[in-house]
Amino acid sequence: MAVNILLIDDHFCAREAVACLLKQIYPDVQVFEAESFKAGLAIAREQAVNLVLLDLQLPDRNGLDGLAELKQEFPNLCVVMFSGVEDREVVFQALKLGAMGFVVKTVSRQAFVEALRDVLSGKVYLPATMVGKPPASVDIDDAAPGLQPATSPASLGLTPREFEILRWIACGHTNKLIAKQLSIQEQTVRNHLRPIFQKFGVSRRTELLVKLFEQGIVFGLPGAGV
Incomplete structure (x- = not known):
């Protein structure tokens, strides 16, 4: 199937590596690249994209703030956080803001493919290591609200x-x-x-x-x- 993916990441090497992998997975994919949130938002306004891979740490915008802005302007847009940070509290916040998934940059090729398949089919993707364990600040015997x-x-x-x-x-x-x-x-x-x-x-x-x-x-x- 034809897939248009917007990759927002300020690291050139990371974008190139992911873009290459995406083209191997989906031969017909069109990958749009942006090194800042502002540039990515401009592309999202001009192009019909199926999926946005959004870095958590960008030079001009916190990734979660960027996620909130994208979902406000494009409520039906599939956005997946793509980060080197593995923090369950951050994942909770990303889901609350409407993310369809959270992919850690150290994930295996197989898990990356599974993540894309899940979110593009309307499912939420989360790595197993982020599920089932309380945030570090939470005592299992005195859980925070929502746990x-x-x-x-x-x-x-x-x-x-x-x-x-x-x-x-x-x-x-x-x-x-x-x-x-x-x-x-x-x-x-x-x-x-x-x-x-x-x-x-x-x-x-x-x-x-x-x-x-x-x-x-x-x-x-x-x-x-x-």
């Missing part, structure tokens, strides 16, 4: 084993790693995932992570007791 500490299986309507597996998923662990941690078979992990998915009304892991994030559900450290 829901999951302190027991019953609080989420799960069995103890499902709750334990969900904790590991929230930390970004794969089925294989979870199986190793719990000394069970990988297929057993998959079997437990089905009722977890049903409980949250999702069909895949990324959707589950987004749901946890959106509902503000946070966990203590896996294996620390329930």
Whole structure:
């Protein structure tokens, strides 16, 4: 499909690398580049873009402020924050302002492709490492407004084993790693995932992570007791 993507980043090398990758993923893509928010906004006003990759730190505008301005002028525009900073509190704010995702610049090629696929199909993308853990300033026993500490299986309507597996998923662990941690078979992990998915009304892991994030559900450290 034809895709028009606006990349707003003040680092030339970063823009060139991402633009090259985008053209490999989507042969028909047209990439518009801007080194400042002002330049990016001008392009957004002139071109019909499907997606904006917006750097969090720009010389002329804080990325979150830029996001708010873009969403105010273009409410239906798909904007994804693209940053070297991995901060859950910042991600919360970006989602609140209308971002469709948050991609860390150190993400793998596979995860980057998944992120683009998700947001262009109308889904929200978040890396697993940003979901399920409270912001550093929040005590799990004294959560800030909007956060829901999951302190027991019953609080989420799960069995103890499902709750334990969900904790590991929230930390970004794969089925294989979870199986190793719990000394069970990988297929057993998959079997437990089905009722977890049903409980949250999702069909895949990324959707589950987004749901946890959106509902503000946070966990203590896996294996620390329930």
